[in-house]
Amino acid sequence: MIVEVVRLSCHITSMRDKDLIEAGEWAPCRICEDTFKRKRETRRYCASCLNAACEGEHGNFAHNRFTCVICGVSKDYKTRQIAASDVQTT
Numbered sequence: 284m285i286v287e288v289v290r291l292s293c294h295i296t297s298m299r300d301k302d303l304i305e306a307g308e309w310a311p312c313r314i315c316e317d318t319f320k321r322k323r324e325t326r327r328y329c330a331s332c333l334n335a336a337c338e339g340e341h342g343n344f345a346h347n348r349f350t351c352v353i354c355g356v357s358k359d360y361k362t363r364q365i366a367a368s369d370v371q372t373t
Contacts (some may be wrong), residue, residue, distance in 0.1 A: 300335035301328045310335035314351065329354055 300310040309324035313334040316322060325337045329351035336342035336351035343350065 299333050301333040304328050304335065312337040312341055314341040314353070 300313070303310045304326050309326060310328070312323045312325050314336055323337050325335050327338050327342055327349050328335050329342060330348040331350055331354035334351060336349075338349070341352050343352075343355070345355065
């Protein structure tokens with residue numbers, strides 16, 4: 284079965300983390316794996332990039348959406364820039 288093949292090798296791109304998790308499998312947190320070279324399995328995936336992220340450290344819920352810290356930072360950065368420009372114009 285393809286789910287087992289993907290689970291054996293987390294770098295196979297034929298199945299996204301979202302699909303793997305929705306199939307009932309655990310997926311490794313991509314941030315833990317890429318940054319810290321450790322394997323921490325999760326059943327959460329980012330609503331923006333669809334990559335798995337462990338809850339609490341590398342992802343959180345905001346407005347009923349689970350977002351990883353990578354996607355959340357860019358959005359938060361843009362929000363802060365807009366807010367700062369509003370303050371400067373008033």
